């Protein structure tokens with residue numbers, strides 16, 4: 287892959303902005319007036335995971351939090367601030383947790399292939415592997431093992447989302463955004479909706495339709 291130089295990045299920006307202005311003269315004035323995105327995206331920091339590209343969305347449509355292996359940590363003040371702001375101020379209607387196959391963070395957790403802070407960060411995924419070791423170890427290839435753990439990781443992070451005080455407050459008040467677990471296949475560029483069946487977790491919600499809307503689930507085997 288050929289990478290642009292820093293100077294080329296700035297030139298690209300100028301030509302992109304000029305094209306936008308030519309197509310829609312008021313585009314940037316409208317953009318600068320404020321944001322009301324309907325989506326919060328919790329994704330992996332991986333450079334191959336800009337959700338806006340995969341979904342053909344524009345600036346102003348998706349509020350974003352990304353970290354290595356799309357973790358929803360109940361002690362991460364950065365993530366919790368984003369979630370609080372997205373839910374209570376922006377009033378997003380959907381939260382998308384999107385992992386991906388061939389994820390380096392998942393591989394690091396599964397194989398212990400990294401050292402330093404990342405090794406600490408992915409420890410919850412390593413714990414998740416130990417919880418599901420019998421299922422994962424039975425898979426026939428390394429790729430399948432890594433990708434299955436990526437799926438289980440998305441399910442675990444969706445569950446974590448429901449455990450935050452922010453979502454619990456929303457559910458008590460019956461105005462929680464819909465939460466979606468997705469996994470992106472880098473080999474095809476396609477996103478799969480995991481249709482996570484949250485009702486099995488016995489989470490409190492007065493909106494039972496929200497938590498039992500998915501009746502078929504191919505991912506949580």
Ligand SMILES: [Zn+2]
Nearest residue numbers: 330332389390
């Ligand atoms: Zn990743």
